[in-house]
Amino acid sequence: MLSVAGSVLGLARDQALARLFGAGGETDAFLVAWTVPEFAATLLIEDGLAFALVPMFSLALARRAQGAPGDPVRALVASTLPRLAPAFVAVGALVVVCAPQLVGAMAPGLPEHALAVDCTRLTATCVVSFGLAGYCSAALRAHRRFLAPAAIYVVYNTGIITAMFVLGGRWGVRSAAAGVAAGGVLMVAAQLPSLLRQLRRRDDDDGGEVRPVPDDRARPLALALFTTVLLFALCRQSQVLIERFLASGLPSGAISHLNYAQKVAQIPMTLSLMLCTVTFPVVARAMADGDTERARDRVERDVALAACLVLLGAATVVACAPQIIELLLQRGAFTAADTAATASVMRVYALGLLGQTVVGALARSYFSAGRASWYPLGAMAVGIAATAGIGAYAVGPWAVTGIAAANAAGITVTAAVLLAGMGPRSVPVRVRRVLGDLGRPVTAATAASVAGALVAGRFAVPAVSLAAGSAVVVGVYVLLGRVLRVQGIAPALDSVRSVTRRLIHGRFGFSSRSRRPR
Numbered sequence: 001m002l003s004v005a006g007s008v009l010g011l012a013r014d015q016a017l018a019r020l021f022g023a024g025g026e027t028d029a030f031l032v033a034w035t036v037p038e039f040a041a042t043l044l045i046e047d048g049l050a051f052a053l054v055p056m057f058s059l060a061l062a063r064r065a066q067g068a069p070g071d072p073v074r075a076l077v078a079s080t081l082p083r084l085a086p087a088f089v090a091v092g093a094l095v096v097v098c099a100p101q102l103v104g105a106m107a108p109g110l111p112e113h114a115l116a117v118d119c120t121r122l123t124a125t126c127v128v129s130f131g132l133a134g135y136c137s138a139a140l141r142a143h144r145r146f147l148a149p150a151a152i153y154v155v156y157n158t159g160i161i162t163a164m165f166v167l168g169g170r171w172g173v174r175s176a177a178a179g180v181a182a183g184g185v186l187m188v189a190a191q192l193p194s195l196l197r198q199l200r201r202r203d204d205d206d207g208g209e210v211r212p213v214p215d216d217r218a219r220p221l222a223l224a225l226f227t228t229v230l231l232f233a234l235c236r237q238s239q240v241l242i243e244r245f246l247a248s249g250l251p252s253g254a255i256s257h258l259n260y261a262q263k264v265a266q267i268p269m270t271l272s273l274m275l276c277t278v279t280f281p282v283v284a285r286a287m288a289d290g291d292t293e294r295a296r297d298r299v300e301r302d303v304a305l306a307a308c309l310v311l312l313g314a315a316t317v318v319a320c321a322p323q324i325i326e327l328l329l330q331r332g333a334f335t336a337a338d339t340a341a342t343a344s345v346m347r348v349y350a351l352g353l354l355g356q357t358v359v360g361a362l363a364r365s366y367f368s369a370g371r372a373s374w375y376p377l378g379a380m381a382v383g384i385a386a387t388a389g390i391g392a393y394a395v396g397p398w399a400v401t402g403i404a405a406a407n408a409a410g411i412t413v414t415a416a417v418l419l420a421g422m423g424p425r426s427v428p429v430r431v432r433r434v435l436g437d438l439g440r441p442v443t444a445a446t447a448a449s450v451a452g453a454l455v456a457g458r459f460a461v462p463a464v465s466l467a468a469g470s471a472v473v474v475g476v477y478v479l480l481g482r483v484l485r486v487q488g489i490a491p492a493l494d495s496v497r498s499v500t501r502r503l504i505h506g507r508f509g510f511s512s513r514s515r516r517p518r
Helices: 002-021 025-033 035-046 048-065 072-097 100-108 113-123 127-140 147-171 175-197 218-247 254-265 267-288 292-329 336-348 353-367 375-420 431-456 460-484 489-513
Strands: none
Touching: 002 025, 002 147, 002 254, 002 292, 025 035, 025 113, 025 175, 025 254, 035 048, 035 113, 035 127, 035 218, 035 353, 035 375, 048 072, 048 100, 048 127, 048 147, 048 218, 048 353, 072 100, 072 113, 072 127, 113 175, 127 147, 127 175, 147 175, 147 292, 175 375, 218 254, 218 336, 218 353, 218 375, 254 292, 254 336, 254 375, 267 292, 292 336, 292 353, 292 431, 292 460, 336 375, 353 375, 353 431, 375 431, 431 460, 460 489
16 A cells, blocks of 8 residues: 555655646756656666566575575675665766766757756765665565565655645755655665664574675676666666657657656556566565476466556546546646646557556566576667657657657567567566457457547536546446456456455554554
């Protein structure tokens, strides 16, 4: 539930940004600077470090369970963290020094260049804080401890929202950048106590001495793994660079419309990938134990369920995009014209949500064995090339809508290439079975989105229109899903019922397990 709360607060953060500063030149400048925390989150928290460190910690935990001398987990921390922390500091300092050149390269046509430089220097601190937060998250997830990692985006977004409302009147949009810096520190603070408890749990037989890992070959292997993982994550996140580079030459507000549309459209994808985040340590531990069949079954179930969930969300976005944006964002400095522009872009973004989800799920499989793999980087490079080529062609006639279409097409190409390469390079999933599991919910989602849009268009009141359209989307999707025997429908309904029960009984369940005040 904390992960859901983090996503909700992320939406509240974007609502506050839209209400206080609208969609114009100032928000465009901040969103260019926002590229730094976006890259840092992908590289250091969500994909990069997690893909590399979770398998390494899983292997260390397996060695600890087998009775290895000393404590392999603490030895891993002692051999990796002192090397990574100075690297985080060096990169953060480099971003501060090179901020003018960085902004010029990312958005050469941006009018508010000086403002973007100021915001970039403030957000550069997140390279250090996100790096430490990502390290803590990976270690805790490998230990099957998900509460503290799930809380990081709650405290992070709380820091940004608070800074905007407290400092916005004096600092303008720079207050959001200051909030990024404060929120990053809160991310580390939220996890550090839990990680220290895990590292102190084992009483060593040798008097507490932490011995280094005896196999020297682990170091070059780890370096190769970090290199492939970070390059893959960097390549994946470069989609944002392409979008903002192309949009910087469009009228003011274009970058903002792309950002708001993407953030809202990606909520279903974020929620669906929470499942893969939780089960990634399970797959990594199965690979560490040599149980490839268990890992394969887990990955196939995860892809089917995540696709089922994200397609339901995508169908709702396509059917009710104008109503969603009007209800969420149209207030304060965010006008009706901004709503129309953002909604049209969001519908196009939604076409790539399945590709985003499949890439997120399958990329974890390639790195679950803790070995370096260059194939995901190659697949992502193919998709990025498609995004850049289509975007350069489409931005002229279709402006921001063309950029969004290029994003959807590029990530779909990447998903197809990653799926085609599954086998000896990663967890050996059955590709034909996965394709069948994806094709049926796509059919159901297409029909549901058409039906939902027809119903939503019959009501003038946005709230009523959204409620009616969403209800029709869910009804048609579930009905067709059962008729087509969509694999993820039953587990998805079970998950919804489980979450509903927890929401109803959460007060009592929480208080029975913890004495801390709510």
